[in-house]
Structure formats: structure tokens, C-alpha cells
Amino acid sequence: MYTLAGLFGGVGGIELGFEQAGYDVLWANEIDQKASITYKLNHQHELLVDDIHNVEPYQIPEVDIITGGFPCQAFSIAGYRKGFNDDRGNLFFEILRLIIAKKPRVVFLENVKNLVGHDNGNTYQVIIEALEMNGYHVKDKVLNGSEYGNVPQNRERIYIVAFANKNDYEKFEFPGPVRLEKTLHDVIDFENKVDERYYYRPDKCKFYHILEENIKHEGSIYQWRRKYVRQNKSGVCPTLTANMGTGGHNVPLIYTKHGIRKLTPQECFRIQGFQECFKLPDDIAVSHLYKQAGNSVVVPVVQRIAEKIKMALDANPNYEKVMENQLSFSL
Template identity: 55%
Template sequence: MFAGIGGTCLGFEQAGARIVWANEMDKNACITYRHMHNGAPYLMEGDISEIDKTIIPRLDILIAGFPCQAFSIAGYRRGFNDDRGNVFFQILEVLEAQLQVYGELPKALMLENVKNLRTHDKGNTFNVIKESLEAYGYHVDSEVLNSMDYGDVPQNRERIYIVAFLDEDELIRFRWPDPEEPTVGLNDIIDRDNHLDERFYYDETSQYYNMLRESMVSHETVYQLRRVYVRENRSNVCPTLTANMGTGGHNVPLILDFENNIRKLTPEECLRLQGFPETYTFPEEMANSHKYKQAGNSVTVPVIQRIAENILNVLEINEEVDGEEEGELIPQHTN
């Protein structure tokens, strides 16, 4: 649910799962999803609140990165008073439909959101989510993980991940990933050697140029333009990529190349900073503003993959299905 361009789906696929259904309402994100996932015939485009949930296939795992702006410190933090926050209850409607149509619930859930979900409204928002899942018989745990520590990507991105299992013993056996020593640096992803398309560069015609030229001195880090000041990331990683970084002066990640030119990160570099493999690209006809939004709204794929691997190991989803030959590792249905 809320599949975006399919970063969460990709992480689960890399872990060995098979996606049988996905939903996204943003038409441009759907174009990119299909481009990245071989046409994705299972992708259902449209508002989840208007979709007949009884036609969704039986799911072993339901995954959802429901919209985070309602809970983010970068937004208004209105929570369930925001329509984007209310979509959490669509997850419960999918669970109800699974129960009615198939007589059983998904064995496990994995939800993702901004870390402030846990403390929003003094913890009441998170408690509603936890208690709602527990009412369906799930046993729930959560953890805040930073992409630069758990995904080996040089991006400072803290997100809360919620896992839920119907079987309490399975939750007990589940383990969150351990932190990893980083092996990928910014300059392994960012091209500071070559001059790229001129539209990514700042020059004297920009109202921000003098401020940027004075502030940006390092070729090892990423800077962030915050309208009235420039922030340097002193950990030499990229600040959290956001959906609005392609819409103006706010939150734009900038770098100084080896010829001391100032430019924005490209959308493709943003994808790499989210852990997408180099073979995953945007459609050529997609506008850069949409590309930046889609990258910022996405997830860090390697973090998802590590969580997914541990979920699949607990569920022992490795038996033959659909008449496949015995002994071949084929996962059962998952979303």
C-alpha cells in the first residue's frame, strides 16, 4: 500500500518475496513504478479509499509506507486530523477485507513512517496504531533505524519501522538488523568530476549564489539550501532527502564539484542515495520536479531488504507454491 515508485516492494523482492498486489494513487509515481518493475501488471492505480478491497489477492505479508507528512516535523504534524494521516485506517480496511474474503489475515505486517510518529501527540497517535493492530490479534514491535547505519548509504535518514506478527512466537524470534560499518561514501555516488546538464548548476544569476559561494568550501560533503542560510552536513553524508527538494529553495541538497562549481544533486544521484541499484532509472520523459519528489518520498531500499529478510526467515516462507518444483526457493504470496 502507498507503493510510490516501489522502493519497499524492491527491498522485499531482493529479500526473496514475490509482489502480487500494490497500490499507488500518484499517476507519475505509477509511471515510474511500472518503468522500474517490468510493467508491474499487479499495480492498481488509484485512491485506496475508493478501491474495492475484496478483490485484493490473499496476502502473506502486508507492507505499507503510509504518507508521513501529517506526522513529520517538516509538515504541520496534524496527524489523524490530516487526510494523509487518516489513510492509516485504510490499512485496517484491507485487513478486514482479507478476513472476510479469505478467512485469514496476513501473517505479518511491515509499516514505515517518519520517526516522529512515535512521539506525535504525546505518543497517542502511535498508541492508536498499535492498539488497532492488536485488536486484530497482531503482536507489534517498532524501531527507529537510520539509513546511514543500517543501509550502508551515505544519507542521514531516520525512519520508524513497525513489524507485526499474528504469532507471538514469531515476533519473539524476529530480530532487527544490527548496525553496519559504512563502506559506501558520498563520492562513490556523487559525480564531482564531470560537468552535467546546466540546469543543475547555480551561477551569478541566482539570488542564492553569493551566499552559496561563501558557505560551500568542501568537496567531501553535501550542503543544504534552507532559503535564508546554507547548512553543511558535518558527518559527510547527505541530509534527509525530502519530497519538496525539487520545488524551490527549501531543502535542496547541493554539492561543490572538483572544479568548484555549485550544483544540485541529480535525481539519479538521489535514487542511489536511497539505495536503488544503478540499473533502476527514471523514465526519460519524466519531469525533474516529479523525479525529485518521488526519490524524496521513497524509502532506503537496503534497510527494507534487511528487515524483509528477517521477516521471511521468521515466517519460513521457503516452501514450494503454485506447483513449482520441490527444492526451489520460492516465496509465497506477499505484498
């Protein structure tokens, strides 16, 4: 069984995808205290709750794979487009520092699609060249959760898989698209009443009349955009974002017989492909849970990539941990 250590673990979505593909997760790191509560509720392996700048290589066990869904704000349209000039962008080099020290057989990274085009592609080129200069062979692809994970969410992400061994690299292929069979009704409860806190009521919402005029069709996702309502007519949920926790206008809305309401945190996690058994703590604010859901990954997409990685590694049983290129990138 292949072993794994996760950086920027969040609530453990990447680790969960690899576990479902048959990997043994030994260790993970996450800085956010609230996310760590959710992580520990759902995972049994060691979680180091600390800033990645403080993580030393000796703290990470010897593993086959190191993963990292490193923070995407620095590269996102929703962020400030500062790239490596933003401290969050520089966190990639913390991943690189630990990769150089541990030399895992595989590196798996996930980020927003816009990372590829940031600064006319220069940011992404630096990332790929840094991996290649340290002996890794890199494959990457932008995958949409609705097309590759059978989840009703339009969520495009760049996935980077880097191999220390060229034979592993040559055997690996990203998974192909799958038919979208899950609907919004499969992940959202349109029938039963949920906690009253999630509903918009005339006496508690000053813009309720605008919502009432525009949100009328069950089975659609709506978004409140501060001054107007937008209906998503694609039949899937728009991309869930981390800033859902910073204001109600960022949480997708639906129409039900019990009233107009926002999605619950549980529904947001299901839209990300988390199974019903995934636990959410009841002692932290829902704003943190929304943030955690928006920051996470489409678990089935990660699982499918992990399965393809496993097939590539299985095809090379005589692998020895020898890097083909020992150049060290200047940090």
C-alpha cells in the first residue's frame, strides 16, 4: 500500500480521495484551527496543526506521495492577482522546500484554474520548472468537477502530478470524462425543512422582496449579488467559494416549499463530493463550515486521479528511490 503525507490539509478532502483509492495516509499538516477540528473528526492519522513555515522535514514520515492543495487566493481572479509577490503565493516554495528534503516518489498539487494564466503564465512556469529542476517529470490538466467527478458543480481546477521516476511518469494518464448522473436533487434537500437559520424571511431580510420576485423555481440554484438575483440555468451549482463564510450573498440560494433559503454547510460538502458519513462539528460557527467547504476539493476527482497514479506505480514494481536529477532550485 502506498503511503502519503498531506500539506495544506484543510478538512482532508485530498487525503480522503486518496484513502478511497486505497492509499495509507500517515500524516498531514494544516494551520487553520477550525479546519483542524473538522479534519480530526473525520481522520485518524496524525495532524500537525502549525504554520508550514515551522514544519521541519524530520516531522514528516517517509512516504511515497506528498500532496498539497496550497492556498489559491494569490492566483485567483477573486484575489488580488499578486502571485508570488503575495505571501500566500510564496507558500509554494515551502512545499518545494519539503519536497527537496523528502524526495517523494510522487507529488500531487491542486489549485485554481487561473494559476495557469497568472502573470501571462510566468507564475505557473516557475512552479513547473522548480519541480523539473529538482528531478520531477510533470503532467498537469484542468478538470471540471461536473465532467470528471460526477458532481453537480461547475468547478475547474488545475491538477499537477509530478513523478520522480520517468517510467511512472510515462505510465500515468489523467482520467477521462464521465457522464454527469448526479443532480442537484441528489445532494440538496428540497423537500424537508432544515434549521430556520438558513431561511430568508420578510421580517428579517430587507431585500426579501427582490428574492421573492426572482426565486421561484425549485431545482435551480440562485445567487444574490448585493443588488440583484442571478439564476444558474445550467442545472449545476456554480463554483463554491471560501468567501461563502463572509456573507449570505455568497452562499447559493434555492426555492423550496418551506421558503427561500441558502444551502446548508452539509449540502455544500455533498456538492463537493463528500459522502453522507463525513462529519461536521456542531461547536463551531457555520461561517467556518462554509469557508471549509469552499476551500476544499471535489473528492471524486481526486480519487480518480489517485487511482490512475496507483496504476502507474503498480506498473513499475522495481522502483528504487533514486532521483534522476539532483539539482536544487534556488529558494
